[in-house]
Amino acid sequence: MKRAAVIGGGIVGCHVALECSSRGYETYLLERHARLGQETSTRNSGVLHAGIYYARDSLKARLCVEGNALSRSFFQEHGIEFREAGKFIIARTDAECAEIERLYANAKANGARVEMTTPDKVRDRIPYIHCRAALFSPATAIIETAGYIECMKALLYRNGVTIVAPCTVRAVRGAACDTDRGEVEADIIVNCAGLYADEIANSCGLSGYEVRPLKGDYYATVGIECRVPVYPPPTAHLGTLGVHLTPTFGREVLLGPSETTAQAKDDYQIRTPKQEFSSSLESMVDTAAFSGIELYEGYSGNRPRVYYKGTRCQDFVIIKHPSHVVHLLGIESPGLTAAPAIARHLMTLV
Ligand SMILES: Cc1cc2nc3c(=O)[nH]c(=O)nc-3n(C[C@H](O)[C@H](O)[C@H](O)COP(=O)(O)OP(=O)(O)OC[C@H]3O[C@@H](n4cnc5c(N)ncnc54)[C@H](O)[C@@H]3O)c2cc1C
Secondary structure (H helix, E strand, O other), X not given: OOEEEEEOOOHHHHHHHHHHHHOOOEEEEEOOOOOOOOOHHHOOOOEEOOOOOOOOOOHHHHHXXXXXXXXXXXXXXXXXXXXXXXXXXXXXXHHHXXXXXXXXHHHHHHOOOOEXXXXXXXXXXXXXXXXXXXXXXXXXXXXXXXXXXXXXXXXXXHOOOEEEXXXXXXXXXXXXXXXXXXXXXXXXXXXXXXXXXXXXXXXXXXXXXXXXXXXXXXXXXXXXXXXXXXXXXXXXXXXXXXXXXXXXXXXXXXXXOOOEEOOOOOOOOOOOOHHHHHHHHHHHEOHHHHOOOOOEEEEEEEEEEEEEOOEEOOOOEEEEXXXXXXXXXXXXXXXXXXXXXXXXXXHOOO
């Protein structure tokens, strides 16, 4: 029996390990924390994206659209909690109206379902939102990420995957992962180490890639009701999706993520001033309806932005080097959505 070693037990590593074991590999999943999914996979907005934003023909676009469909059937099959929330992208200025027209065309080209809608229709669903035009995405959903990871763990055990955690991979040398718990030899090795994937890549001679974390902080509130995620158009300068309102499975509404500097890959301290979240909220809602809304600190996640020789890679980077090792670099948003599609895609490479 051939053996697969998967480095990193985030949502991508979990799907990759499940796929390897389903295809007959004796599979080892090596995770440096005691539990799976403690880094970016549970420090995000928990949104199943539709594929609106990403450049046509990019891996992000293709794997997001495929991942959206695959995730839905996966969730239904395994009883993972998700909610068909839909999503509005709202435009408040002339420039934003032009931007959502562009997003509409881009989404259509990517095969993502979207509809132009009116401010009245937005207000029918969320009375306090003000905008001049909006895009509605019926294929967007919200996911309960902690439950998703727990379910993945159960499925991995059921499929016979050996989960070794905590276990830090120090380097890949030839056919072996050198770990703090000894060596694990394998016929194929998949590097799903997220923020640390550049270090693993470097250890097997794939140089030039550097992951630089871009922090996203969240605040939260129970002071407003919001059943549908509401996004501004993406921010121009750093290309993130902008501070948005996202409902959770409880009463809380999340506000975030911001864009700020992380002092280290594992810096999860909230560093964005509260004022930034209040201003974002005020730009989307009727302030009269919301005086005195209390915002409190939520959590923080770090986007694993990847650069090649100093230039940012806009797309996911999936590279085989050498022939038995596949590296996944820069799996930032929409990686939560794309995870099952990424796993299938990389099986075509090994
Ligand atoms: C603020 C924010 C918001 C986001 N919102 C969304 C969203 O709404 N929808 C969406 O689709 N995507 C979203 N994303 C992106 C999504 O969260 C990620 O693409 C996805 O979680 C990446 O999963 P992963 O398994 O690659 O990485 P991770 O979850 O980081 O997993 C990597 C794992 O590897 C382990 N590891 C690292 N180094 C080693 C080592 N040497 N040895 C052993 N183990 C190691 C880590 O401990 C970790 O568990 C968001 C991301 C951020 C930061």
